[in-house]
Structures are given as structure tokens and as C-alpha cells.
Amino acid sequence: MTGQRSIAVVVVAAGRGERATANGDPSPKQYRKLQGKPVLQRTIEAFLAQPEVDWVVPVIHSGHAALYGALKLEGGDRLLPPVTGGANRQASVLAGLTSLSPRRPDFVLIHDAARPLVSPEVISDVVDALASSDAALPVVPVTDTIKRSADGRTVAATEDRNTLFAAQTPQGFRFPQILSAHLRAGRVPREFTDDAAIAEWAGLTVALTPGSTRNIKITHSEDFARAERLLGGEKSMETRVGSGFDVHAFEAGNSVWLGGVEIAHTHKLKGHSDADVALHALTDAIYGALGEGDIGKHFPPSDPQWKDAASSIFLKHAADLVADRGGRIVNIDLTIVCEAPRIGPHVETMKAAIAGVCGITSGRVAIKATTSEELGFTGRREGIVAMATASVELPRED
Structure with a gap:
């Protein structure tokens, strides 16, 4: 794996999570239970279960301290105190990265809390790729035919799906490079949709690693039902x-x-x-x-x-x-x-x-x-x- 290299994980959980909870449990989605365990707890535990991970730092919403405190987490010194997020995802990630500066890990993985089904294999493949690349991005091939439209009413072109991939997390980086890139990106009038996009903008090489169709992102209420089915497949x-x-x-x-x-x-x-x-x-x-x-x-x-x-x-x-x-x-x-x-x-x-x-x-x-x-x-x-x-x-x- 990584030898003596240190690895930190930033788990981004600072959103309000309202789209997935409007018609059911009023809790933000990252604190809703998925087969008896809150989503955020499942996500954090997935990384704590990886022996090569040295530290995990959660980034949470300023109003969610009590919800986070109610989680039953056992990480010892590896689980760092939560950091308060910013106005958007990009600002929240930067807050997490900045909190890690005193430890200066070699590698950092940045992961969305709303992906609680991430597997050890997806995590390990990202870490392994960092041995030879500036950054690593888990992806799954796009299987649908993708159309492009300028006005949302008529088709302008059909994309070559053989060159298209859906991005997932965790996205892995060499810590000094991604921290520097984030600091510079925060000074430009552009909001990046993920951290790999910031790495690309900064001129870093981003390697592709295998993602997983199980590594779904919970966004809407129906995604909870899908996640329940995926977890239910592990037991009758x-x-x-x-x-x-x-x-x-x-x-x-x-x-x-x-x-x-x-x-x-x-x-x-x-x-x-x-x-x-x-x-x-x-x-x-x-x-x-x-x-x-x-x-x-x-x-x-x-x-x-x-x-x-x-x-x-x-x-x-x-x-x-x-x-x-x-x-x-x-x-x-x-x-x-x-x-x-x-x-x-x-x-x-x-x-x-x-x-x-x-x-x-x-x-x-x-x-x-x-x-x-x-x-x-x-x-x-x-x-x-x-x-x-x-x-x-x-x-x-x-």
C-alpha cells in the first residue's frame, strides 16, 4: 500500500440535507438512519476501518453540533474533532484541509458524507494511485446515451459515451498540492463542483480509478430506499x-x-x-x-x-x-x-x-x-x- 506515508480523510457533511428529508424524517440526510445507523456514522466508520488511514476529520454544519455529538463513534485519536463548514462545499473542504495543516499528511482523501456505502476496494485503489499521480478520482463508465443541448429543448449533439465517466468520492490528492490549489481557487470568481475539478484547473494530473455502482450518493428521499435495498442484499x-x-x-x-x-x-x-x-x-x-x-x-x-x-x-x-x-x-x-x-x-x-x-x-x-x-x-x-x-x-x- 503506502509504506510510511500518512493519510488523512476529510468527510464533508456540512450541508443541510433537506432534499432527502422533506417528506419523512426531518433530520438532515447525513443524520438519518440507514438500517439502524446514521448515514454520517456509516461513512466515517468506513474510513476508520481502513488501517492505512491515520486521521479522519468530519466537516459539519454550524447548527449540527448536537446531532454530531449524538453519533456513537469510536475512533480514538484517529477521529479528529469536527470542523465547522463554510457557505458551500468548496469552502467546507478548505476548512477541513486547513484544519489538517498542523499534521501535514502526505495524502488526503476528500469524501462526501452522503456516500455511506463506499467500499474498502474503492478507497484502496485511490490511495494506491497516489503513489504515481498527483490526484486520483474513482469513476464508473457512463452507460446511458448522453445528449447535449444549448437551450434544453432541442438536441445539439450526441456525446461519445465511451469517453464519459461519472465521478465519485473519495477523491485523493497529495496534501500540499490540493491545499495550495484550494487556496488559489478560493480567490477566483468560479465555484468548482468537486475537488478533482480544482486539481485539473491547477494543472495537476488526475488518474482514474475504478468506482462502484454501490457507491451511490444519497441526494433525494428515494435514494434512501435504494441504499436500504443495497444493504439488505447483505442479509435476508x-x-x-x-x-x-x-x-x-x-x-x-x-x-x-x-x-x-x-x-x-x-x-x-x-x-x-x-x-x-x-x-x-x-x-x-x-x-x-x-x-x-x-x-x-x-x-x-x-x-x-x-x-x-x-x-x-x-x-x-x-x-x-x-x-x-x-x-x-x-x-x-x-x-x-x-x-x-x-x-x-x-x-x-x-x-x-x-x-x-x-x-x-x-x-x-x-x-x-x-x-x-x-x-x-x-x-x-x-x-x-x-x-x-x-x-x-x-x-x-x-
């Missing part, structure tokens, strides 16, 4: 279904909590927590799919700390258990039975609230409301019933 998955049922009576009050939404009403629901009968049924459904008992096991009503607690706490605990076991919630189906209040006007808001807590898109949440035709205690407007089903995909245990 199975689908489990759980059901939940809950009843709460009315008592004096002026609003009810249903599906994570407060609805004005002539009464409120009676319970130790906020008595959100819908979220209670749903929480039990997820626990059922996991074989984890019911809500009372995890949050006993005898425990005073749960007095008037938001039921979204219980639902999030159930959803986190799914993620911690390397699984995902496939879909949720919830039925609410009551004569009043009217549920229909609040369904979309409920779906968004539930999806946000569970880290899924609202399209995976179904909510139906019905009455009992004035029969029984619900017909007499004495309370509300909720029934839920949850489908969960988990790694097979046997």
Missing part, C-alpha cells in the same frame, strides 16, 4: 405485520389529541398521557410487529414521568426500535371510530405528523375514519376507538 429480510387496538373515554375538556394533532371538541380523552388513542394503537401495532409487547410495557401508566406526555414520544420509541434492528416501516394503516369530532378535515395533517415521527413518507400512512352508526359506547359519544396495522421489514433472525 422478512416482512412482519403487527396490529394495535386502543380505547379511551371522554371526560371534561375542550380538545382531543388524535394522530398527533390537537382537535377542538366538547370533551377531551381520558388517560395518563395525552390519551392520543390513535397513536397508542399505532405504537402497539409496531411493537407487535417487533414482538416487543405493548405500550404499557415500555411506558407504564404507573410511572409519573409519563403524566400528560405527548404520545408521539411513544411512537418514536417504537419507530426507533425498528431502525435500531436494521429494519424499516413499510406502511401504516389506521382506523378511527367515533361519532365526533369529525376526522376528515384533519387526515392530511395527521398523516404528515405520523410520517414525520416514523421517518417515512406520508404516502405510506393511511388513515380512515368511521362511525359506529350510533351503536355502543362510541355511538353514545362516550369515547373513541382506534385500530392500527403496521407492516415492518426486518433482517431475518433464523
Whole structure:
């Protein structure tokens, strides 16, 4: 490999990560869980697992210190304290490189945090190429036919795809050269899309190394599903279904909590927590799919700390258990039975609230409301019933 040469890695994680999270988990994409582990943690661990890597420095957003601090990382002296990023990727990379100046590594790899599936082979090939090149860039051949257009409406030319390659990270460089190039690039009125482009602009020779189709960049929500499938290929998955049922009576009050939404009403629901009968049924459904008992096991009503607690706490605990076991919630189906209040006007808001807590898109949440035709205690407007089903995909245990 590299003999006595020192190697540092800059993991760029300073973006807001909003495009991948708008309809599901509100966390920035680099902190969302991928089969039970945050994306950024997976990425950092991929480099810490490489014995030839001496240091890893994460570059994070100024508002993400608490999110980064919650990661369960064990890197010892090899994992350096995070550095605050800049206004764009180029500025963030420069911040990472500058922080490494006192250590002056021989080589530096620059990697996007949003590529958590990078393989040891891709990393090693980049490092090996630096023995004879100024820089190294992992690529995959372009297989689609590429058209060029000046106006976005008509084709001007067809490119020769045999000469085209899609760039990936980590991109490798000799540290003094790329630091110097970045410092000079920061003084010109041009924003470079990656570090290899800065190296090219600076006149450095950039060697191509084999990338991998698994080394995907998570940009949009659907990329999480693709990454889950790629990780799932390493283990057999199975689908489990759980059901939940809950009843709460009315008592004096002026609003009810249903599906994570407060609805004005002539009464409120009676319970130790906020008595959100819908979220209670749903929480039990997820626990059922996991074989984890019911809500009372995890949050006993005898425990005073749960007095008037938001039921979204219980639902999030159930959803986190799914993620911690390397699984995902496939879909949720919830039925609410009551004569009043009217549920229909609040369904979309409920779906968004539930999806946000569970880290899924609202399209995976179904909510139906019905009455009992004035029969029984619900017909007499004495309370509300909720029934839920949850489908969960988990790694097979046997």
C-alpha cells in the first residue's frame, strides 16, 4: 500500500440535507438512519476501518453540533474533532484541509458524507494511485446515451459515451498540492463542483480509478430506499405485520389529541398521557410487529414521568426500535371510530405528523375514519376507538 506515508480523510457533511428529508424524517440526510445507523456514522466508520488511514476529520454544519455529538463513534485519536463548514462545499473542504495543516499528511482523501456505502476496494485503489499521480478520482463508465443541448429543448449533439465517466468520492490528492490549489481557487470568481475539478484547473494530473455502482450518493428521499435495498442484499429480510387496538373515554375538556394533532371538541380523552388513542394503537401495532409487547410495557401508566406526555414520544420509541434492528416501516394503516369530532378535515395533517415521527413518507400512512352508526359506547359519544396495522421489514433472525 503506502509504506510510511500518512493519510488523512476529510468527510464533508456540512450541508443541510433537506432534499432527502422533506417528506419523512426531518433530520438532515447525513443524520438519518440507514438500517439502524446514521448515514454520517456509516461513512466515517468506513474510513476508520481502513488501517492505512491515520486521521479522519468530519466537516459539519454550524447548527449540527448536537446531532454530531449524538453519533456513537469510536475512533480514538484517529477521529479528529469536527470542523465547522463554510457557505458551500468548496469552502467546507478548505476548512477541513486547513484544519489538517498542523499534521501535514502526505495524502488526503476528500469524501462526501452522503456516500455511506463506499467500499474498502474503492478507497484502496485511490490511495494506491497516489503513489504515481498527483490526484486520483474513482469513476464508473457512463452507460446511458448522453445528449447535449444549448437551450434544453432541442438536441445539439450526441456525446461519445465511451469517453464519459461519472465521478465519485473519495477523491485523493497529495496534501500540499490540493491545499495550495484550494487556496488559489478560493480567490477566483468560479465555484468548482468537486475537488478533482480544482486539481485539473491547477494543472495537476488526475488518474482514474475504478468506482462502484454501490457507491451511490444519497441526494433525494428515494435514494434512501435504494441504499436500504443495497444493504439488505447483505442479509435476508422478512416482512412482519403487527396490529394495535386502543380505547379511551371522554371526560371534561375542550380538545382531543388524535394522530398527533390537537382537535377542538366538547370533551377531551381520558388517560395518563395525552390519551392520543390513535397513536397508542399505532405504537402497539409496531411493537407487535417487533414482538416487543405493548405500550404499557415500555411506558407504564404507573410511572409519573409519563403524566400528560405527548404520545408521539411513544411512537418514536417504537419507530426507533425498528431502525435500531436494521429494519424499516413499510406502511401504516389506521382506523378511527367515533361519532365526533369529525376526522376528515384533519387526515392530511395527521398523516404528515405520523410520517414525520416514523421517518417515512406520508404516502405510506393511511388513515380512515368511521362511525359506529350510533351503536355502543362510541355511538353514545362516550369515547373513541382506534385500530392500527403496521407492516415492518426486518433482517431475518433464523
